[in-house]
Amino acid sequence: xxxxxxxxxxxxxxxxxxxxxxxxxxxxxxxxxxxxxxxxxxxxxxxxxxxxxxxxxxxxxxxxxxxxxxxxxxxxxxxxxxxxxxxxxxxxxxxxxxxxxxxxxxxxxxxxxxxxxxxxxxxxxxxxxxxxxxxxxxxxxxxxxxxxxxxxxxxxxxxxxxxxxxxxxxxxxxxxxxxxxxxxxxxxxxxxxxxxxxxxxxxxxxxxxxxxxxxxxxxxxxxxxxxxxxxxxxxxxxxxxxxxxxxxxx
Amino acid sequence: xxxxxxxxxxxxxxxxxxxxxxxxxxxxxxxxxxxxxxxxxxxxxxxxxxxxxxxxxxxxxxxxxxxxxxxxxxxxxxxxxxxxxxxxxxxxxxxxxxxxxxxxxxxxxxxxxxxxxxxxxxxxxxxxxxxxxxxxxxxxxxxxxxxxxxxxxxxxxxxxxxxxxxxxxxxxxxxxxxxxxxxxxxxxxxxxxxxxxxxxxxxxxxxxxxxxxxxxxxxxxxxxxxxxxxxxxxxxxxxxxxxxxxxxxxxxxxxxxxxxxxxxxxxxxxxxxxxxxxxxxxxxxxxxxxxxxxxxxxxxxxxxxxxxxxxxxxxxxxxxxxxxxxxxxxxxxxxxxxxxxxxxxxxxxxxxxxxxxx
Numbered sequence: 001x002x003x004x005x006x007x008x009x010x011x012x013x014x015x016x017x018x019x020x021x022x023x024x025x026x027x028x029x030x031x032x033x034x035x036x037x038x039x040x041x042x043x044x045x046x047x048x049x050x051x052x053x054x055x056x057x058x059x060x061x062x063x064x065x066x067x068x069x070x071x072x073x074x075x076x077x078x079x080x081x082x083x084x085x086x087x088x089x090x091x092x093x094x095x096x097x098x099x100x101x102x103x104x105x106x107x108x109x110x111x112x113x114x115x116x117x118x119x120x121x122x123x124x125x126x127x128x129x130x131x132x133x134x135x136x137x138x139x140x141x142x143x144x145x146x147x148x149x150x151x152x153x154x155x156x157x158x159x160x161x162x163x164x165x166x167x168x169x170x171x172x173x174x175x176x177x178x179x180x181x182x183x184x185x186x187x188x189x190x191x192x193x194x195x196x197x198x199x200x201x202x203x204x205x206x207x208x209x210x211x212x213x214x215x216x217x218x219x220x221x222x223x224x225x226x227x228x229x230x231x232x233x234x235x236x237x238x239x240x241x242x243x244x245x246x247x248x249x250x
Numbered sequence: 251x252x253x254x255x256x257x258x259x260x261x262x263x264x265x266x267x268x269x270x271x272x273x274x275x276x277x278x279x280x281x282x283x284x285x286x287x288x289x290x291x292x293x294x295x296x297x298x299x300x301x302x303x304x305x306x307x308x309x310x311x312x313x314x315x316x317x318x319x320x321x322x323x324x325x326x327x328x329x330x331x332x333x334x335x336x337x338x339x340x341x342x343x344x345x346x347x348x349x350x351x352x353x354x355x356x357x358x359x360x361x362x363x364x365x366x367x368x369x370x371x372x373x374x375x376x377x378x379x380x381x382x383x384x385x386x387x388x389x390x391x392x393x394x395x396x397x398x399x400x401x402x403x404x405x406x407x408x409x410x411x412x413x414x415x416x417x418x419x420x421x422x423x424x425x426x427x428x429x430x431x432x433x434x435x436x437x438x439x440x441x442x443x444x445x446x447x448x449x450x451x452x453x454x455x456x457x458x459x460x461x462x463x464x465x466x467x468x469x470x471x472x473x474x475x476x477x478x479x480x481x482x483x484x485x486x487x488x489x490x491x492x493x494x495x496x497x498x499x500x501x502x503x504x505x506x507x508x509x510x511x512x513x514x515x516x517x518x519x520x521x522x523x524x525x526x527x528x529x530x531x532x533x534x535x536x537x538x539x540x541x542x543x544x545x546x547x548x549x550x551x552x553x554x555x556x557x558x559x560x561x562x563x564x565x566x567x568x569x570x571x572x573x574x575x576x577x578x579x580x581x582x583x584x585x586x587x588x589x590x591x592x593x594x595x596x597x598x599x600x601x602x603x604x605x606x607x608x
Contacts, residue, residue: 015473019351025608033553033562086561088579089579153486160486
């Protein structure tokens with residue numbers, strides 16, 4: 001059996017690519033774009049959470065925030081290693097932006113990425129206090145969980161493998177957030193503060209799902225780099241958020 | 251950045267009429283770099299008439315054989331595989347990157363695992379490395395291999411597989427599927443397609459017992475096997491793929507001699523192709539990169555770092571001349587083939603034609 005088929009047809013039928021050497025040019029561009037967005041978001045998230053360590057009210061919360069800071073950086077490194085196989089200069093890449101840089105708290109970026117790095121827009125906003133950090137982590141953690149259902153089945157097998165390693169640890173980060181929020185929600189003052197943070201972060205995390213009816217989605221779907229449209233993922237996240245917050249009386 | 255190291259050819263053994271097995275030894279100082287994991291591949295490079303050719307071949311040795319070995323089947327019209335099959339000899343040196351690839355599962359010596367392997371033709375090479383390694387290092391593991399070939403004479407590693415069957419009696423079995431030669435059982439004649447997979451699962455393979463399945467072969471076979479495994483309940487994490495060597499793009503052709511550089515200050519006629527759509531527009535000679543011009547003309551060109559580091563924005567110059575401010579990502583052979591980082595590239599000719607599709 002030596003017959004081959006056109007690589008685009010193969011991908012459209014759910015085929016999997018396994019090495020930089022068998023990746024077509026356009027696929028390469030979109031794959032790198034997807035990876036760099038993830039790497040930049042994780043590095044920015046880690047940098048943002050580093051500050052939250054000192055906001056933590058107790059030792060357990062401090063350990064949770066440290067762990068999130070550490071592991072998000074580790075996840076960035078794992079994906080950057082896959083990028084390096086395509087030629088990315090990993091050493092230069094990790095120092096190419098100020099990952100801790102944030103905009104003004106009141107700024108409205110919408111879904112647009114800012115010039116500079118490719119982090120999701122939500123990671124441009126500053127964290128204001130412990131409750132704010134926990135709420136952001138819960139909402140974004142649930143979003144990451146939804147996005148992982150896409151990322152763990154991207155058609156580039158070496159990357160899908162990395163995401164499958166990362167996914168359970170990212171899920172644990174969201175869980176840590178949930179535990180923190182449970183603590184906060186035990187008092188009326190805590191719930192009050194949490195509601196304000198939810199009002200701030202919910203639309204900003206939602207923007208990370210991208211525009212509806214994205215034209216790029218069709219290209220990515222053809223390549224097997226995406227499977228569900230943005231609006232479907234967003235709807236799943238909205239449902240998850242409502243369910244989680246309701247359980248906490250928020 | 252280029253990560254090539256010389257390997258010494260210590261043996262070239264003819265495996266079938268059109269395939270050889272090449273044994274390689276790294277320099278002492280590179281030994282740790284070439285300490286592979288079963289199922290990984292090596293990428294070689296060699297100059298053919300001034301054009302650099304790169305080819306990846308899977309390692310077929312097991313972890314415990316203490317050597318680096320690849321099986322290379324001659325592909326019709328394939329410059330690299332033909333050269334290896336006809337010219338390469340012991341004592342020669344060949345350049346390779348350290349082993350890459352994730353076509354494996356971590357070894358768990360105490361685990362009671364059941365593996366399934368599907369290989370077609372030279373797709374056997376990484377699967378053989380995995381078979382040898384898991385049978386040796388996971389004493390309770392069992393492996394069933396379904397191996398497709400045209401005919402008996404083209405089966406690579408036929409004897410070695412027989413030896414493994416005897417060495418690991420009861421733990422390793424092989425089902426040969428031959429396209430052109432009838433066998434006693436009809437099931438084993440033909441090719442691995444949807445119908446064959448259904449029949450195999452009905453009579454020979456127990457999907458529920460399988461921990462991990464490895465597939466290496468051409469695209470249609472990979473699709474058929476993967477679809478069947480999923481239909482029998484295997485999850486994405488349980489199916490490992492390796493697309494085999496013939497599916498690599500052809501050689502990076504040297505670029506035609508380019509047009510003359512124009513005088514500074516004038517506009518440039520730019521033509522950019524993305525996703526099969528071509529746009530022509532004027533862009534300033536100075537102050538704008540190819541990427542910025544494409545984006546300004548509503549083309550959704552890929553990019554990320556905009557600093558010449560990540561290579562997301564790579565495109566190919568088909569006509570004209572451009573200059574990159576910095577390049578930390580593309581290797582010399584890519585640049586010689588006409589690739590540029592569009593975030594760093596400014597035209598220096600009156601006309602420039604680039605594509606993101608090649």
